[in-house]
Each structure stands twice: as structure tokens, then as C-alpha cells.
Amino acid sequence: MTTVQLRLEGGWFTICEAALLTPGRGVAALLPDGSQAAVFTDRRGRTYAIDNRDPSTGAYVLSRGLLGSTPEGRPYVASPLLKHRFDLETGACLDDAALAVGTYLTERSSQF
Amino acid sequence: MPNERLSTIVVVGHGMVGQRFLEALAERGATGRARVVVLGEEPRPAYDRVRLSSYFEGSTPDQLSLVPQDFMRRHGMELHVDDPAESIDRAARTVTVRSGRTFAYDTLVLATGSFPFVPPVPGKDLTGCFVYRTIEDLRAIEAYAKTASTGTVVGGGLLGLEAAGALNGLGLATHIVEFAPRLMPVQVDEGGGAALLRTIENMGLTVHTGVGTREITADGSGRVNGMTLSDSSHLSTDLVIFSAGIRPRDRLARDCGLAVGERGGIVIDERCRTSDPAVFAVGECALAADGRVYGLVAPGYDMAETAADAIAGDAQRTFTGADLSTKLKLLGVDVASFGDAHGSTGGCLDVVYADSRSGVYKKLVVSGDGVLLGGVLVGDADAYGMLRPLTGHVPPVAPERLVLPAGLGAPAAFGPESLPDDAVICSCHNVTKGAIGACASLPEAKKRTKAGTGCGSCVRTIGMLLPESGDGGLCGCFAQSRRELYEIALALRITTFTELLDGHARVWARGGEGCEICKPAVASILAGLGNGHILDGEQAALQDTNDHFLANLQRNGSYSIVPRIPGGEITPDKLIVIGEVARDFGLYTKITGGQRIDLFGARVDQLPSIWTRLVQAGFESGHAYGKSLRTVKSCVGQTWCRYGVQDSVRMAIDLELRYRGLRSPHKLKSAVSGCARECAEAQSKDFGVIATANGWNLYIGGNGGAAPRHADLLAQDLTDTQLVRLIDRFLMFYIRTADRLERTSVWLERLDGGLAHVRDVVVNDSLGICAELEALMAAHVAGYRDEWAETLDDPERLARFVSFVNAPGAPDPSVRFVPERDQIKPELPLLTLGATR
Ligand code: SRM
Ligand SMILES: Cc1cc2nc3c(=O)[nH]c(=O)nc-3n(C[C@H](O)[C@H](O)[C@H](O)COP(=O)(O)OP(=O)(O)OC[C@H]3O[C@@H](n4cnc5c(N)ncnc54)[C@H](O)[C@@H]3O)c2cc1C
Numbered sequence: 002m003t004t005v006q007l008r009l010e011g012g013w014f015t016i017c018e019a020a021l022l023t024p025g026r027g028v029a030a031l032l033p034d035g036s037q038a039a040v041f042t043d044r045r046g047r048t049y050a051i052d053n054r055d056p057s058t059g060a061y062v063l064s065r066g067l068l069g070s071t072p073e074g075r076p077y078v079a080s081p082l083l084k085h086r087f088d089l090e091t092g093a094c095l096d097d098a099a100l101a102v103g104t105y106l107t108e109r110s111s112q113f
Numbered sequence: 114m115p116n117e118r119l120s121t122i123v124v125v126g127h128g129m130v131g132q133r134f135l136e137a138l139a140e141r142g143a144t145g146r147a148r149v150v151v152l153g154e155e156p157r158p159a160y161d162r163v164r165l166s167s168y169f170e171g172s173t174p175d176q177l178s179l180v181p182q183d184f185m186r187r188h189g190m191e192l193h194v195d196d197p198a199e200s201i202d203r204a205a206r207t208v209t210v211r212s213g214r215t216f217a218y219d220t221l222v223l224a225t226g227s228f229p230f231v232p233p234v235p236g237k238d239l240t241g242c243f244v245y246r247t248i249e250d251l252r253a254i255e256a257y258a259k260t261a262s263t264g265t266v267v268g269g270g271l272l273g274l275e276a277a278g279a280l281n282g283l284g285l286a287t288h289i290v291e292f293a294p295r296l297m298p299v300q301v302d303e304g305g306g307a308a309l310l311r312t313i314e315n316m317g318l319t320v321h322t323g324v325g326t327r328e329i330t331a332d333g334s335g336r337v338n339g340m341t342l343s344d345s346s347h348l349s350t351d352l353v354i355f356s357a358g359i360r361p362r363d364r365l366a367r368d369c370g371l372a373v374g375e376r377g378g379i380v381i382d383e384r385c386r387t388s389d390p391a392v393f394a395v396g397e398c399a400l401a402a403d404g405r406v407y408g409l410v411a412p413g414y415d416m417a418e419t420a421a422d423a424i425a426g427d428a429q430r431t432f433t434g435a436d437l438s439t440k441l442k443l444l445g446v447d448v449a450s451f452g453d454a455h456g457s458t459g460g461c462l463d464v465v466y467a468d469s470r471s472g473v474y475k476k477l478v479v480s481g482d483g484v485l486l487g488g489v490l491v492g493d494a495d496a497y498g499m500l501r502p503l504t505g506h507v508p509p510v511a512p513e514r515l516v517l518p519a520g521l522g523a524p525a526a527f528g529p530e531s532l533p534d535d536a537v538i539c540s541c542h543n544v545t546k547g548a549i550g551a552c553a554s555l556p557e558a559k560k561r562t563k564a565g566t567g568c569g570s571c572v573r574t575i576g577m578l579l580p581e582s583g584d585g586g587l588c589g590c591f592a593q594s595r596r597e598l599y600e601i602a603l604a605l606r607i608t609t610f611t612e613l614l615d616g617h618a619r620v621w622a623r624g625g626e627g628c629e630i631c632k633p634a635v636a637s638i639l640a641g642l643g644n645g646h647i648l649d650g651e652q653a654a655l656q657d658t659n660d661h662f663l664a665n666l667q668r669n670g671s672y673s674i675v676p677r678i679p680g681g682e683i684t685p686d687k688l689i690v691i692g693e694v695a696r697d698f699g700l701y702t703k704i705t706g707g708q709r710i711d712l713f714g715a716r717v718d719q720l721p722s723i724w725t726r727l728v729q730a731g732f733e734s735g736h737a738y739g740k741s742l743r744t745v746k747s748c749v750g751q752t753w754c755r756y757g758v759q760d761s762v763r764m765a766i767d768l769e770l771r772y773r774g775l776r777s778p779h780k781l782k783s784a785v786s787g788c789a790r791e792c793a794e795a796q797s798k799d800f801g802v803i804a805t806a807n808g809w810n811l812y813i814g815g816n817g818g819a820a821p822r823h824a825d826l827l828a829q830d831l832t833d834t835q836l837v838r839l840i841d842r843f844l845m846f847y848i849r850t851a852d853r854l855e856r857t858s859v860w861l862e863r864l865d866g867g868l869a870h871v872r873d874v875v876v877n878d879s880l881g882i883c884a885e886l887e888a889l890m891a892a893h894v895a896g897y898r899d900e901w902a903e904t905l906d907d908p909e910r911l912a913r914f915v916s917f918v919n920a921p922g923a924p925d926p927s928v929r930f931v932p933e934r935d936q937i938k939p940e941l942p943l944l945t946l947g948a949t950r
């Protein structure tokens with residue numbers, strides 16, 4: 002079984018089975034400190050994680066946005082509320098330089 | 114220049130041509146050199162008389178105004194309204210107005226227009242007799258019509274038909290009495306008149322041709338109650354509008370000794386000068402150098418420019434006569450005539466197409482050597498924009514092909530590029546193809562040449578002459594529009610987003626993710642083509658969150674729920690269930706603007722349990738989250754309301770159930786009113802239905818929201834079956850051809866040919882696609898399943914309704930509420946932005 006893990010301060014944290022992720026969409030994960038991460042996978046099977054909180058509205062909804070890619074091939078998520086786009090690798094907002102979200106390292110690990 | 118006396122130009126009459134003259138003066142810089150005084154009789158500045166009838170469709174006098182807000186001030190002109198000129202003293206060069214003031218002039222311009230001719234029949238001045246020329250006339254007719262049930266228009270010419278259309282629209286049983294043997298005798302020929310007659314009679318108007326009015330009769334209180342016709346028959350009528358022609362207003366000129374024509378009209382030369390070189394006349398009051406009085410606005414504008422040139426310009430413009438081409442929409446019927454419409458040129462030939470079933474009649478007049486001389490189009494005047502500029506030239510294809518309806522061998526891509534550069538595209542402002550070609554965009558063309566700012570009938574042709582703006586692509590990923598993608602998916606049977614993206618997107622986007630614009634748009638296209646449940650397979654990744662969770666996301670991350678309440682009708686038991694569910698889940702409850710109930714504040718993980726209760730009680734998804742049918746509002750209708758003439762509630766329910774779940778480019782709204790009082794506001798809907806004594810009227814393209822638009826009447830007095838069939842076709846045609854997020858209102862405005870084109874396609878089946886459209890709709894109706902019932906039945910789908918993938922049972926702690934007015938409201942998250950702009 003393959004699982005998805007996030008790198009937190011204390012080490013790798015297992016989120017869920019990789020099969021639960023739908024390419025092009027996200028899920029929300031509750032982290033041990035009570036904060037939330039939005040975890041995505043794209044068509045090519047790469048996994049990304051950023052903060053779930055949409056800094057433009059304060060709502061915890063980024064996991065429910067749609068994935069897209071820029072002409073340069075950079076993956077992003079568009080917030081479902083006011084449609085700000087966030088780069089999944091850097092957390093930068095593509096529409097407003099004053100906004101950004103935190104990112105997490107992710108890993109898929111197989112345990113047999 | 115302290116002592117230099119400015120010369121004074123006095124303009125009498127502030128109508129359409131008077132205003133155009135002022136603009137022409139300003140353009141020539143004359144307003145800096147001369148004092149300009151304008152004397153008007155009407156109580157307001159010039160307005161668009163051509164669109165006068167739109168007053169009855171809700172246009173306000175302000176909207177009809179032709180005078181930009183600060184026009185007079187900006188150009189230092191003086192305007193005196195409501196104070197007509199009474200006399201002219203040519204020796205002293207003064208004009209005296211009714212209030213007694215006298216104005217001196219160096220140059221005088223008469224633009225007094227014309228007055229409606231009222232035949233000298235006994236009773237013509239009775240209470241209830243009107244003319245149709247000014248906003249005040251229309252106001253008086255509108256008020257009087259409230260007490261009337263039948264109205265008669267004397268005169269079946271262009272203006273008579275327009276007045277008849279207005280009476281019909283005011284709900285009166287309407288008669289037209291025309292002395293000539295056919296309607297619109299001046300513009301159309303016998304065949305055209307016959308086609309017009311049939312269509313107008315089909316609308317329920319009664320036409321009496323070949324008879325005159327002998328006397329108007331009155332009841333005891335002096336109010337009109339009928340008329341006797343020249344064949345001694347009697348017609349009961351409560352209201353009469355005289356529209357028996359117009360006469361130039363030349364009295365002022367006559368009284369001061371200027372030359373006037375035998376049959377009226379102030380005599381002018383080619384430069385619009387009267388018999389006194391200090392006095393000019395322009396517009397309908399003038400008798401032009403070619404011996405004619407023109408009753409159309411375009412020749413008047415031409416005279417205004419000519420006079421301005423003579424007074425203030427350098428160019429030596431002349432007015433020697435004008436083309437009487439017109440395109441009109443009378444009672445919803447397109448009528449156009451151009452050039453030598455009656456075939457009076459020696460040796461000319463006719464090419465005629467007539468279809469009495471659909472009320473279409475088209476005739477072209479061609480010379481022996483193939484030059485197009487003129488023509489008449491009734492019922493379908495789409496080709497007018499193309500044909501008029503071709504007049505005087507040999508058309509690029511055989512004339513018989515030009516009159517055939519689209520689909521029957523009409524040339525597919527016969528565009529304006531085939532026209533010569535000197536062809537006049539905009540006849541209102543006499544603008545040639547060459548002049549338009551020098552502009553980059555429609556706004557620029559309008560600004561620089563005025564083309565398209567008159568009657569508007571040339572705008573479509575102008576559009577075809579201008580370079581395209583933008584590439585029209587759906588988004589960064591696709592160069593095609595939504596409509597093109599729809600056709601590609603349909604033709605190539607494409608069923609997945611990746612297939613479309615990898616095969617048909619811009620090169621760089623292939624193999625990528627797509628974007629938040631094309632994903633839901635393509636999802637809607639695929640859903641429209643019947644590709645399964647929207648929560649399944651790859652589709653699941655394309656829907657935005659509302660469609661993904663079948664609910665509407667709110668600002669704090671919670672969702673709202675709108676169960677379908679077809680037609681707004683609901684039993685007490687169902688109301689109680691909604692109340693109980695809202696109470697048990699602590700939801701905020703509100704009646705929506707769409708006649709249903711919205712339950713706010715549900716967490717994702719609560720949606721399935723809430724819907725389990727709702728589905729059990731017989732509720733279905735209301736698709737408030739989808740680009741799909743929202744509500745079909747209804748009024749209470751015939752069953753209860755004393756005015757109702759049909760069962761509007763039943764019809765609303767039927768329509769809502771038929772089209773529920775239908776995915777479309779944007780949301781769709783509808784309403785059904787039980788009578789013309791229109792309590793359901795159907796005319797503000799994408800498709801609105803209003804009951805009539807004989808069936809249903811169907812309106813399309815209405816919109817509320819930020820840019821409201823009144824719907825257009827598509828068809829009248831339909832049976833239930835006809836109504837549904839027409840809506841089926843209309844909706845599918847829209848879904849097929851509209852762009853992403855384009856409401857029917859915007860689509861209708863954008864579509865080439867607009868309403869006439871839609872009517873052609875869905876009523877007359879001009880593209881031959883109606884069977885296909887109906888089949889697509891039949892497939893939708895047969896394939897409809899309630900999305901929530903299906904979701905609840907499927908554990909795999911249900912699995913996604915969790916707040917956290919790693920803690921399925923845990924509620925989302927960020928979704929919190931505080932009390933307000935005995936219900937909840939979101940506790941708004943604190944915004945801590947890293948930096949502010
Ligand atoms: C709930 C409701 C307000 C209410 O409390 O009454 C509402 C709520 C919203 N409207 Fe509305 N509209 C509601 C009736 C209307 C109406 C009135 C009507 O339908 O008769 C209109 C004007 C009529 C029209 O559409 O022509 C209306 C014109 C809009 C528009 C402007 C559309 C336009 O073409 O200009 C938008 C924006 C859009 O869709 O792009 C909009 C968008 C929205 C959105 C979807 C905004 C959003 O993205 O969050 C709101 C969703 C709320 C939710 O989660 O349920 N809403 N909205 C009404 C739901 C009716 C229903 O039962 O389905
Ligand atoms: C219902 C309707 C529909 C029409 N549809 C079309 C159409 O589709 N296409 C088309 O080409 N044409 C149409 N026309 C005709 C078009 O409106 C006229 O050709 C145009 O208005 C003529 O402009 P004008 O300035 O000469 O006259 P008007 O617009 O009539 O202006 C003359 C003005 O002078 C004022 N006046 C008169 N005497 C005096 C005085 N002594 N002192 C001060 N002011 C005075 C009048 O009150 C009036 O305001 C339509 C007309 C009507 C009524």
C-alpha cells in the first residue's frame with residue numbers, strides 16, 4: 002500500500018492512502034497541532050501540500066480548489082472562494098504578490 | 114477680440130435633424146465662432162423619434178434622449194425648450210417665440226419636422242382620438258388605453274403598423290384601416306404586402322384594406338365608441354390613432370414669405386438654402402432640390418451635414434436626393450425595402466422567393482445586365498445589410514441564390530469582403546466600406562464615422578469588416594470558444610477532459626492540468642452531451658467545489674442547501690420537514706429570491722445526513738450549485754387568481770421538472786405568469802412564459818442581475834405542446850452555441866441576427882437542426898436522475914464528504930457560528946494578511 006506523507010517539524014506524518022487522492026483535486030488533512038494542510042495530486046502523480054487556509058478570505062478551503070498549470074508548466078490551485086491562484090511548489094500567490102501560503106514537503110512511501 | 118460681434122445662428126426645432134445639425138456645427142468648430150441659439154417646441158431636448166415606440170417597452174425619455182448630458186454647455190449653445198417660434202421677421206432678421214422674446218439672427222435654420230396628417234373626417238377631434246409623433250402623444254395614448262379595450266389605427270403605412278403594434282402591446286384588440294389595397298403601400302409591393310398581412314393577422318390584429326374612414330362616432334359623453342367605414346360598415350372602437358401620413362411643418366416659412374412647394378415643404382437648393390440666403394431648412398420640413406420631401410431620418414441627417422457645411426465648413430457638400438432604403442421591425446416582423454423596390458426601371462426583372470407558410474417574401478429587382486437595382490424583404494430581412502450596399506453593382510453570386518433561405522442553397526460565406534470600397538455600409542450616416550475598413554474596432558468606427566449609431570441595422574455588417582479582437586479562446590489552455598469545443602466533443606465523441614486537452618488545446622497546454630476556467634466549462638459540455646454522473650471518474654476532478662459537493666460554498670467554508678421546490682409550490686408537510694431538518698442541524702434558514710428555501714451553515718460532513726432526511730421526504734437537488742436550471746417561478750394563476758387565464762403553477766412545475774438538472778453554459782432561470790399582469794416576472798428570465806387567453810407567449814433572453822434585460826417575445830399563443838417543443842429547441846440551441854458563462858441575454862445580443870436568427874432556427878428550422886435539438890433534450894429528460902439520491906446510494910461517492918481525509922469523523926473546527934436574530938451566522942475568520950497593498 003502506498004501512503005502520502007508530509008514533512009512536519011517532528012518528522013514525516015502519514016496523511017492517507019495515495020489511492021484516496023483524485024488527480025486534479027485536493028483533500029484537507031488535520032495536523033497534530035490543529036492546523037490544516039491541503040494535499041493534492043496532479044495528472045502525473047506528483048503530490049503537493051500547502052496550508053489549507055486561504056489568506057484572502059481566512060477560510061480553510063484551499064483543498065477544495067481546482068488544480069491548473071501555467072504556460073510554464075507550474076502547478077497551482079485556484080481558491081474556490083475568490084479564485085486567487087497559489088503556486089503549489091512555492092506557495093506564492095500568482096494574482097497578488099502580497100499573499101502567500103506555507104508549503105510542505107511530501108513523499109509517497111510504499112510499505113509492503 | 115473685444116469689439117468683434119459674434120454672428121448668431123438660430124435653429125428653430127430641436128428634433129432629430131436639428132440636433133444632428135448642432136453636432137455637425139460643433140464638429141466644424143463653428144461654436145467657437147458663432148453664438149448658437151436653439152428654439153424648441155417640445156418640453157424636452159431632442160430625442161430618438163425613430164425608437165419612439167420603445168417607450169411602451171419601458172424606455173424612459175432620458176434613455177431616448179439624443180443629447181449627451183453636457184452637450185449644450187460644452188459647446189456654449191443656448192437651448193430654450195417648451196417655447197415654439199411664432200413668427201419670423203426676415204427684414205429685421207429676428208424670430209419671436211411664444212413667450213414673447215425675440216432673437217436676432219445672422220443665419221436661421223428651420224428644422225421643424227412634420228406633423229401627422231389627420232384626414233378631415235367628422236369626429237376627428239373627439240375624446241379618444243390621437244396621433245403618434247411625440248412622447249406626449251404616447252403618454253396620452255397609454256393613459257387612455259387603460260380605459261379602452263379596442264383600438265383602431267387609421268393608416269397601414271410604416272408608422273400605422275408601428276402604432277398598431279403599440280396598441281396590441283397595450284392589450285387592446287387592434288384594427289388597422291388602410292385606404293390602399295395593401296399594407297405599407299409605399300415601401301413594399303403586392304407580394305410583400307400579402308406576406309405582411311398574413312403575419313399580422315396571425316398575431317390577432319384585424320386588417321381592413323381598401324376602405325377609408327367616413328366618420329368617427331361617440332357615446333353620450335363625447336368619447337369615441339366606433340367608426341363608420343367608406344363601405345358603410347361599422348367598427349366598434351374605443352380609441353383611434355390617425356397615422357395617415359405626415360405633412361411638412363412649413364407654416365412659419367409660409368408666413369414670412371419663403372418659397373414653399375405646392376404640396377408643402379420649404380423649398381431648398383442643393384446646399385439646403387431657402388429662397389432667402391440667410392435661411393436654411395433641413396429635415397422633414399424641407400422640400401429638397403430633387404422635388405421630394407423625405408420622411409426618413411437618414412436623408413435629414415444628410416441635409417444637416419450639408420447645411421452645416423454651407424454655414425461653417427470648407428467642403429462643398431450638396432444634397433441632391435437620397436435613397437429611401439429602410440429596414441424596420443414592425444410588430445416583430447422584419448421589413449426592408451431598398452433601391453428601386455417597385456421595379457420602375459425600364460427592362461428590369463424580378464427574382465422572387467415566397468413562403469406563405471412562414472410569412473417570408475423576398476424580391477430582388479435586377480437590370481437586364483445583372484445589376485442589382487433594389488428589392489423588398491418581408492419576414493426575413495437578414496440579407497438587407499448585405500444587399501443594400503450591393504445595389505448598383507453586379508452581385509458576386511446569382512441573384513436567385515441571394516433570396517433563398519439559409520440551408521436551401523444560400524451562399525454560406527458570402528461576406529462583405531466581396532463589396533467594392535465605395536459601397537455604402539451605413540446608410541444612416543452615409544459611411545462607405547472604405548471608411549470603415551480604416552478603423553480598428555467597432556467603438557472606433559462608431560466614434561470616427563458615426564457608422565452604426567443610427568438605426569443600427571448595419572452593425573452586423575460593420576463587425577464583419579473589422580479585424581477580430583482577441584483570439585476568442587475559452588482560456589489560456591484552449592484557443593477554441595466554448596461553442597467550438599462543444600462541436601468538437603460532439604463530432605469526435607470525446608468523453609473526457611484529458612482527451613480534449615491533449616488533442617485539441619494550445620500546444621503548450623497539452624499534457625498539463627488545464628485550468629480553473631476550462632475544467633468546469635468542459636465538464637458542463639460533457640455533462641450536456643450525456644456523459645454520466647458529474648461526481649464520477651475524471652469528471653469529479655473538473656467540477657468546482659459547488660458541483661463537487663452538490664452544495665454552495667459560503668464565505669466561511671460551510672455550505673448551503675437548496676432543495677428543489679418546483680414552481681414554488683410546496684405542501685405543509687414538506688415545509689415542516691424543511692423546518693425540522695434546519696432545526697435539527699442548526700441551519701440558518703432564508704426564503705430565496707427564487708421562491709424556495711435556502712439552508713445555510715452545513716459542514717461538508719453533514720451534507721449526506723441532511724440530504725438523507727430531505728430525500729426521504731421526497732425532495733430533490735435544486736441545483737443551486739450548478740450552471741443549470743435554477744427555478745421556474747410561478748404566480749398563483751387561474752386556479753385562484755381572479756385575473757388568471759391559464760394554470761401557471763402547473764406549467765411552471767412541468768417546465769421545472771422537464772429541465773431540472775440540465776447543464777448549460779450559465780445558470781438558467783424561468784418563470785410562468787398566469788396573465789399579462791406578470792406577477793412571476795417572466796420577462797426578466799432566460800425563458801419566460803406569460804399566459805394569454807389562447808395559450809402561452811414565450812419570451813427569451815431576459816436577465817436580472819447587474820445588467821438587467823427585458824426578454825424578447827419569441828412566439829405567441831402557443832399550445833402546451835408547442836410551448837414545450839419551442840423551449841426544448843431554444844435551450845439546446847443556446848447550450849450548443851453559447852460561450853462559457855454567457856447568459857441567454859448576452860448570447861442573444863451577441864448572436865449574429867439576434868432574435869430574428871434564433872426565431873429562424875428554432876421556429877422555422879432554417880438550419881434543419883430542430884429534430885436533433887429535440888432529440889438531445891429528449892435524451893436529457895429520459896436520463897435525468899436526482900444527483901443527491903444517486904450520491905446517497907453510492908458509498909464511493911459518499912466517501913468524499915468528510916472534512917479531513919485523515920480524520921473522517923472530525924468536524925472542521927474552523928467552521929464556527931455565532932447567534933444573530935435567533936439564528937446562526939458565520940463567525941468570520943480573522944484576516945491576517947502578510948502584507949497589505
Ligand atoms: C440564495 C440567493 C439569494 C437569496 O437569498 O435570495 C442567491 C445567492 C447567490 N447568487 Fe443570486 N441568488 C439568488 C437569486 C438571484 C436572483 C433572483 C431570481 O433568481 O429571481 C438573481 C437575479 C436574476 C437573474 O439571475 O437574472 C440573481 C443574480 C445573481 C447573479 C447575476 C447573474 C447575472 O446574469 O447578472 C450572480 C452572479 C453569477 O451567477 O455570475 C449570482 C450568484 C449568486 C451566488 C451563487 C454567489 C456565489 O457565487 O456565492 C449566491 C449563492 C448563494 C448560495 O450559496 O446559495 N446571483 N440571484 C437566491 C437563490 C435563488 C434560488 O432559489 O435559487
Ligand atoms: C413612431 C415613429 C417611427 C419612426 N421610425 C422611423 C424609422 O424607422 N426610420 C426612419 O428613417 N424614420 C423614422 N421615423 C421618422 C423620423 O423620426 C423623422 O424622419 C425624423 O424625426 C425627422 O427629424 P426632424 O428633425 O426633421 O423632425 P422632428 O424629429 O419631428 O423634429 C422637429 C422638431 O421641431 C419642433 N418644432 C416644430 N415647429 C416648431 C416651432 N415653430 N418652434 C420650435 N420648434 C418647433 C417639433 O416640436 C419637433 O420637436 C419615425 C417617426 C415616428 C413618429
Ligand code: SF4
Pocket residue numbers: none
Ligand atoms: S446579492 Fe450578492 S451578496 Fe446577495 S446573495 Fe446575491 S451574490 Fe450574494
Ligand code: FES
Pocket residue numbers: 538539540541542564565566567568569570571572
Ligand atoms: S444604417 Fe442605420 S446606423 Fe448604419
